[in-house]
Amino acid sequence: MRTMENKLIEKVIEGLTHLYDAKVDVKQVQIQKTRKDFEGDLTVVVFPFLRASKKGPEQTAEDLGAYIKENVAEVVAYNVVKGFLNFSISKVYWLDVFNQIATTENYGFHAFSGKTIMVEYCSPNTNKPLHLGHLRNNFLGYSVANILKANGHKVIKTQIINDRGIHICKSMIAWQKFGEGETPESSGLKGDHLVGKYYVRFNKELKKQVVELTEKIVALKQSAENRGVFYEGLENLGFSAANVKLDIKTALDNDLSIDAIIKDPSITLNTELMRNAQKMLLDWEAGDEGVRNLWKKMNQWVYDGFDVSFKTMGVDFDELYYESNTYLLGKDIVAEGLAKKEFYQKEDGSVWADLSHTKLDDKILLRGDGTSVYMTQDIGTAVKRYNDYPQLNGMVYTVGNEQEHHFKVLFSILKKCEYKFSDELHHLSYGMIELPDGKMKSREGTVVDADDLMEMIVADAKTMTQERGHLDGMNEAEREELYSLIGLGGLKYFLLKVDPKKGMIFNPAESIDLNGNTGPFIQYAHARIQSLLAKAESLGFSKQYDVVEMNAKEQEIIKLMNDYPSVIKEAGKLYSPAIIANYTFDLVKEFNNFYQTVDILREENKQNLAFRLCLSENVGEVIKSAMLLLGVNVPDKM
RNA sequence: GGCUCCGUAGUUCAACUGGAUAGAAUGGCAGAUUUCGGCUCUGCUGGUUGGGGGUUCGAAUCCCUCCGGGGUCACCA
Known part of the structure; x- marks a missing residue:
């Protein structure tokens, strides 16, 4: 619990007053977890106190360590490395921490703050x-x-x-012109994909028109005897001469290549398709019934399509604007x-x-x-x-x-x-x-479609699970659900484990890889724990214990579980699921280590056996809780 | 060009916001366990934290400068 840290802070201040008659501000006292390669659980950094103690770091730490060991019952030992004062906390204390965790509902979650966000x-x-x-x-x-x-x-x-806006008008124009009444039903296309298809079509046709129009301008320039005739010709093409930008004129004067002229934005704006789209936008604002109806119809197709995607993603909304x-x-x-x-x-x-x-x-x-x-x-x-x-x-x-x-x-x-x-x-x-091979650019067609990607990942999860999974006793529907749980879990975890602020490289092959710091690795740990508990139950083992001999691995796990509430707080403060993801991975690694090296069901001391079952069960609960915060479900079997 | 974010093992990411010998995963190599589920575990390998300067007990982290890369500076959304 955090109470231990608070207690240490309090005692450090008290100790400094007692030893050196010095007053130190709370903010000066830094308590951190002791790093793995040193002995101890919690560490006090003594550098900030040197001014007060007027002694070297080792001596200061030594004085403070002795004082605190004397005055804090839970501190069983201390050691000093340079300016770092490491404390070992008693096993009884950690066991007590665990007992509290095990009996807390929704462990890690905080009480109602009174706020709505x-x-x-x-x-x-x-x-x-x-x-x-x-x-x-x-x-x-x-x-x-x-x-x-x-x-x-x-x-x-x-x-x-x-x-x-203009973007939806583009799809609407293209659908009117080229759609021949196509609907999601008639085409079998998901509504959003259908509308997207016409957006792409619009841009393709637009490009053609831009080229055509540019060629006309070049031809016109070449045939026109003078500037006046040329501008007149431009107006016949729909340009208002005054609107033709300065740079198109200079480009025409200096460089007749299509490449030079085509860049001018006024060309695009003067194509037939863009004029139609602009007109449609104005009609929409004016409330034109035909346009509004088409707009409603096509938007509805999109919403129906999105709903399917949201469902697959496992996200939802309380209110739409x-x-x-x-x-x-x-x-x-x-x-x-x-x-x-x-x-x-x-x-x-x-x-x-x-x-x-x-x-x-x-x-x-x-x-x-x-x-x-x-x-x-x-x-x-x-x-x-x-x-x-x-x-x-x-x-x-x-x-x-x-x-x-x-x-x-x-x-x-x-x-x-x-x-x-x-x-x-x-x-x-x-x-x-x-x-991995560069950026997503819609223009270059390297955009990865969300539906396609999710389908592909789930298909891969299916192959993987059929090869190695434990699917006995599951019917077809349950299996399908498991595949999507693993595939999407892997995908979500992959995208969430990186600090949101940072750009990231998405490697489809790696997100399918189920080893390492991945969703399925964590899901597997959870499933294995459930399997262990089921087996223990069938063997009639109890989870009730009284006196236990806690080993170092168990203590490490408890220390990690102890962090969960503050991890949630930190993740909330920084709006960062990555903190939850990395924490869960650490917990799983620690547990796997324990699982691999310590006997559980074969343990002869029934007290220890019961404790280990109880510990495993609670680790499973924290894993599940943390994964759900990421929107990732965990299976009992996989 | 102005503003802004970033640069960490071969690769993908961490580092409690200024603390110890910069850690994981993956890759490569070498092993363990044949079961409480091998989607497991243990070693080894791998770094001048883009370069250089500064601030202090202490810098991947803060300041300056250079190099390299995003983003943005619309009467677009």
């Missing part, structure tokens, strides 16, 4: 299916929500669904802010937030034509959430680190508007995933 994750666009990046996002958000719950907070899981419902509120808030002079307006009518008091640049909130930008909608969403849930004490946004700047700006704007919640917002920023 909203955790946002996933937040997809509705124009294409989820990919590997979304997997990290979903697993991370879901796990952090669990960890915050374990820290005693109430948690509301949510997402913002980006259901409107849709951009189409919040962006107008965002506009209202900006209008209000303008009236209150929190924002300012430029001559062209656009509205801006002045952020010069921070290091950030000013940010546009409404365009000259009054339409909103992404930021506007995010302001609306944040305010709406606090209106809907006035009891909220904080909000966590699980969003990739490429949007760090965006969230800095968002939080600054909310603070400027004096929303009191602006100080309790947290951007849970995570690094990108790269593949």
Whole structure:
């Protein structure tokens, strides 16, 4: 328990006063776990006390060690290595710690904090299916929500669904033009994949049109006798001459190659397809019934598809927010802010937030034509959430680190508007995933589809388990469930064991490998413990014990289990499932070591046998509890 | 270019936020156990923590500088 550490801190301060008549602040006293290669359980670093003791580190440690051994009953021995004072704590104490763990319900979880936190994750666009990046996002958000719950907070899981905008219009246009009425039913495609297919189609056709248009411009330039004729020709192609950017002109003057001209953004904007998409966006905003119906229909396909993916992933949400419902509120808030002079307006009518008091640049909130930008909608969403849930004490946004700047700006704007919640917002920023052979780029088609990946991993888990597993007595449905439990468990664990802040390399082959620091390795340990307990029960062994001789391996395990509550606290503080994952791996390694070297069922002393069973059972419970915090299930057999 | 994050065994990651001889996994090599489930365990191998300077009892961690790599600086989402 932490009480031992607190007790030591107290006694160190007391000892320093007693020995040297010196006052030392609590913060100066550092207690840490003794490193493996030294003798002892807890270590005090004495360097900070040298000023007070006016003696060398060894002598100071020696004085303090003697004093504490004398005054703390649980301390049975101490030793000094340089400036480090190592204490050995009595076996009785550790045994007592274990007995408390064994009798605690939900061991490791903290009492209700009185706080409610909203955790946002996933937040997809509705124009294409989820990919590997979304997997990290979903697993991370879901796990952090669990960890915050374990820290005693109430948690509301949510997402913002980006259901409107030019991206979905692109899919809609392509479907209208090329879809021939295709539906998920008619094609057998999952809805999100179907809509994604037309998004890809749009971009493919768009590229063609860009090339065609560029070629026309080049031809026009070559045939035109003078500039006036050329511009007239451009206008016939749909360009308003005034809008043709300066660089297209200079490129035309200097370099007639397609490569040079094609880069100009005005070319893309003037293709037929982009004009159609822009028009559709305006029709959508105007509430055009045909467009709205198509929009609803295709979004619904996507939602149905996402639901299947969420189910496979094992994630869920308590409350959904849709951009189409919040962006107008965002506009209202900006209008209000303008009236209150929190924002300012430029001559062209656009509205801006002045952020010069921070290091950030000013940010546009409404365009000259009054339409909103992404930021506007995010302001609306944040305010709406606090209106809907006035009891909220904080909000966590699980969003990739490429949007760090965006969230800095968002939080600054909310603070400027004096929303009191602006100080309790947290951007849970995570690094990108790269593949062993390079980056995922949607343009180069190297994006890993989430559904495909999950299916592949489960299939591999199936092969692996059929070869080596213990499947006797399981029916077909139970087996299938086990395969997905192992496959997805491995995948989740692989993505969560790395510090979220860091980028990571995802190696599909390695995530299938079931050795080492992996989910299945931990799952296996759990299954083996359950098997052991079942066998013990069938042999009629009791788990009741009274007096036991605890060995060093058992003591190490208890020390690790003792850390679980503070590990949960740390993981919550840092929003980091990785801390839970690495802790669990350490615990499993320690247990496997014990399991391999110490007899359990063959132990002759029945007291020791019972204790070892009880210890194993509780290790199993901590493993299960910790894995569930990651969203990973553990089987009783595998 | 400005701002920002990062660089640790061959590889993938740790290091209690300034503490001891920088640890695991994987790979390679050598072994154990034939059972309480071999998806196990034990050794060995492998490092100038990108380079250089500084701060102090003590630096992978903090500061400066250089090298290398992300991200971001939109009237895109």
